[in-house]
Amino acid sequence: MLDAVSTVIETQPSVIDVYLRYGRKFGSALEKADVKRRFEVARRKLFSVDTPAKEQVEGALTSSDAIERELWRRFIDFVFDDVNDSTELFDALWNFFAVPENWSLYTDVAECLSQLKQQGCYLAIASNFDSRLIPIARHFEELSAVDDVFCSASLGFRKPDPAFYRQVLEKVSRSLGTELASEDIIFVGDCIENDFHGPRRMGWSAFWLDRTGEPRAEVDCPPSCRIESLAELPAALS
DSSP states (O other), rough: OBSSSSEEEESSSSSHHHHHHHHHHTTTTOHHHHHHHHHHHHHHHHTTTOGGGGOOOOOOOOOHHHHHHHHHHHHHHTTTTOOOOOHHHHHHHHHTOOOOOGEEETTTTTHHHHHHHTTTTEEEESSSOOOTTHHHHOOOGGGGGEEEEEEEETTTBBBTTTHHHHHHHHHHHHTTOOOOOOGGEEEESSSSSIIHHHHTTOOOEEEOOTOOOOOOSSSSSOOGGSSGGGGGHHHHHH
């Protein structure tokens, strides 16, 4: 089970650069450092990013296309508080990230998926995203190896809500026609709470993908569960 953004796909140019470009187009005077700082604060404030999974109340982080769109609208208002009317700015950003051509795969994805498929793995993407994720994933031929794509908007809950993982487990079990146990699922992603601690609290195995390659002593993750590239994953699972 793979996360999507910053694990399998990324934007070109970077998200912060896109925000900076469109912000200035619609009247913002914020510098790049300000946009980045506000962006991170907004993620924590509105999307519970980095909120310890153990503090999550099951069923609290509801999701739908309407909910996700409203959260992102509030997100843009928060980041660009120097834009009087952010409606057009929000629409421009929302539409930009809906275009599959504005996304790219990390170079380690295709080979990783190919090897995992040869190992007999059921492959799925499970991400905090709305229905825009589906055509984005379908755009990449390399992702044809993926058996299913789950987004929070269709599951009804966002990570790290325990209900998100329960929904994924139930849907995968139905797809395979067998009731899977928690230990049958392995989750991989870049967010230490959403993609590592959250799944592990459900009894799943998990790997934290840290593409920075920098020492992160403050992060609670055993070295054996940390990878710096998806190229390491097939060997770790064999």
